[in-house]
Amino acid sequence: MSDAKVKSMLETAVVVRVSEGLHARPATQFAKLAKEFSCSLQVLHGSTSADAKSAVKLMLLGIREHDQIVLRADGADESDAVERMARFLSSPEAGVQSATAAQTADATACQADAAAPPVPLAAADTQDSPPPLTGVPASDGLAFGDAYVYLPEPLRAARQWIEPHEIDAEQARFKRAFDDALAALAKQFDALGDTDDIADALASVAQSDEFAGEIRARVQSGRDAVAATLEVGASLAASFEKIDDEYLRSRADDIHGMTRQIVLRLTGQQQMSLAGLTKPCIVLASDLTAPDLARANVAHIAALVCTRGSATSHLAIIARSHGIPAVFGLQVADDRLRGVRQVAVDGTAGHVWLEPPAALQAQFAPRIGAARAQRAALDVYRDVEPVTRAGRRIRIAANLGSPTEIDAARAVGAMGVGLFRTELLFMNRRSLPGEHEQADVYRRVAQAFAPHPVVIRTLDVGGDKPVPGIAFPHEDNPFLGWRGVRMCIDRPDVFKPQLRALLRAATVGNVHAMLPMIADLDEVRRVKALIAECARELKNEGVAFGEPKLGIMIETPAAALTADLLAPEVDFFSIGTNDLTQYVMAADRANPHLASLYRSNHPAVLRAIGMVCEAAHRAGIEVAVCGEAASQPDMIAVLIGLGVDELSMSPACVLRAKKIVSEC
Structure with missing residues (x-):
């Protein structure tokens, strides 16, 4: 009986592409999706597993981006469940309620970076001031002003146990407090705007069996509701604090915050609140949480300084989205904070001055005004097609991974798409995408950016990026193995449908096709022969098609040397500066011990880029850069100087790049 049941189960291995892994928001969305199916769903990660319908249990698995997990389903709708769950895990944007909102928040961070002074304030302007305290930079920006010390008293249970006849009333009391706390949470976050996904994640944790369910179970066994809430909150927070991943570890702060709000309602206590702020001030706190901030008028918060917390906390996310400078993890005792009257904050450097002298304020004021003006000034570049001072027009395009990012790229004025990664169409699904599905996606992207070019990279996968229908052999080094165009040429059954889809999409918009991992001239010629074969087939079938321009990624030393x-x-x-740097320097880009070698500004890499640009321009073709170096402020002028014609990057950094190019 058990053997038959095991055979009926459906399992599939999935490489997680969700940005930063299954942290609170994507875990919440993943669990919500899982609950739509009647079958049982398990997620296996290493030697541990969790119910896919429990967001808390998923978070406690500590699943990171690029981790491989196993989805196991058992039930009538197991096939549909696994397909949809795997598709969710394949998207970097999974769990983000609004891709545009998320990109806008990232754009705010990029704008703050562009506005930050080139030399840290603490180093350049404060030699005569007392040394700052140093914490974790959580949100960029400068602030100087009056302090509001937020140090609530710790909460305690007046009693530990209740009598059996009190249990029903105690359960009802807990329910009222819990429901009231959740309702207040939703209302408070609604007032903040663009934080629905955070509120949903917190509510999901609160409503889980591991939190509310466990509290109810303890009350049913005779525990006082306050005692039970404090115990369960402390225990669950401790579980998160043990996780290696910083982002998931910071969820402990959310649990502490929810615990406190419920206990306050159970005890009828009135505690300190940020809701009463009536003028701009800098909040000093030890254990500030997202619900605490949700009750405040953020317009009256000039900066946040906390002795706990991290740059990945929900508090930090909200601070960045509202442009509030923040420094967390400041090593200072609460007693020292209690009497502070004024504070200066450099959120970019993570520096804080308590009771700063007047001279420091004089240094801060012009910097704060300049940063504010620079951030506002970036908006004017939205519709600008930047030209350098020497008269060179540089195209600033976006790198996209799926059509969900189209709106974000258009919102910042991206001049087309410099890299559309097609891997997400293929990965973590039960079967390869067909020609029609691919053509529809490519058309959608091309139409969205017409008449600007849209560069669609053909399938770039290997043994490290498994896809169904392609059996990759074991390789000691898959990054140097059967991957990219090498695999595609050997598998025309996979490659030709994609090429046909690109030809069909070229009837609308300005479609360009790009080949990854080219190392030899013969590879290009073999692909061109396949394209010609596909064109003949489509013509004979009476299917409309166009002729997309054909380009190649320069990411291998061989391609650079034979450009x-x-x-x-x-x-x-x-x-592709990411891989080109890795291969030229023989330095694994994921190895932190080799960070000093893995540099796109290394003379060897720059010489390779210069050689490529010279060869391209002699042949009358353009050169783009679509790796991380394209968006780095200190590299943009260098790349343009070497002859690069286009820079393609995350939509979040497009405005900053346009500004820098216009000033080169």
Whole structure:
């Protein structure tokens, strides 16, 4: 009987592509999706597993981006469940309620970076001031002003146990307090705006069996509701604090905050609140949580300084989205904070001055005004097509992973798409995407940015990026193995449907096709022969098609060294600085011990880029950069100087790049 049941189960291995892993919001959305199916769903991560319908249990697995997990389903709708759950895990944007809102928040961070002074304030302007205290930079910006010390008294249970005849009344008392706390939470976050996903994540944790369910169970066994809430809150928070991942570890702060709000209602206590702030001030706190901030008028918070917390907490996310400078993890005793009257904060450097002298205020004031003006000034670049002072027009395009990012890229004025990654269409699903599905996606992206070019990279997968229908052999180093165009040429059953889809999509918009992992001229010629074969087939079938321009990624040393031979065969180059740097420097980009070698500004990498640009321009074709270096402020002028014609990056950094290019 048991053997038959095991055989009926459906299992699939999935590489998690959710940005930063299954933290609170994506875990909440994942669990919500799982509950739509009647079958049982388990997530296996290493030697541990969890019910996919429990957001808390999922978070406690500590699943990070790029981790491999196993989805196990058992039930009538197991096939549909696994397909949809795997598709969710394949999207970097999964769990973000609004991709546009998320990108806007990221754009705020990029804008703050652009506005930050080139030399840290603490180093450049404060030699005559007392040394600052140093914490974790959580949200960029400068602030100087009056302090509001927020140090609520600790909560305690007046009694531990109740009599059996009190249990029903105690359960009802807990329910009222719990429901009231959740309702207040929703109302408070609604007032903040663009935080629905955070509120939903907190509510999901609060309503889970591991929190509310366990509290009810303890009350049913005779525990006082206050005691039970404090115990369960402390225990669950401690479980999160043990997780290696910083983002998940910071969820302990959310649990502490929910625990406190429920206990306050159970005891009828009136505690300190940020709701009473009537003028701008800098909040000093030890254990401030997202619900605490939700009750405040954020317009009256000039900055946040906390002795606990991290840059990945929900508090930090809200601070960044509202442009509130913040420093967390400040190593200072509560007693020292209690009497503070004024504070100066450099959120970019993580510096805090308690009771700063007047001279420091004089240094802060002009910097604060300049940063505010620079942030506002970036908005004017939305519709600008930047031109350098020497008269060179540089295209600033966006890197996209799925159509869900289209709106975010258009909102910041991206001049087309410099890299559309097609891997997400193929990964973590039961079967390969068909030609029609691919053509529809490519058309949608092309139409959204017409007449600007949309560069669609053909399938770039290998043994480290498993897809169904392709059996990758075991390789000691899959990054140097059967991957990218090498695999595609060997698998025309996979490659030709994609090429046909690209040809069909080229009837609308300005579609360009780009080949990854090129190392040899023969690879380009073999792909061109396949494209010609696909075109003949479509013509014979009476299917409309266009002729997309064909380009290649320059990411192998071989391609860089033979760029003069490759250029006459293609319409454009795009330099993938991430892999090019890795291969030129023989330094694994994921290895922190090699950070000093993995540098795109290393002379060897810069010489390779210069060679590629010279070869391209001699052949009359353009060169783009679509790696991380394209958005780095200190690299933009260097790349333009080497001859790069286009920079493609995350939509969040497009405005900043336009400004920098216009000033080069």
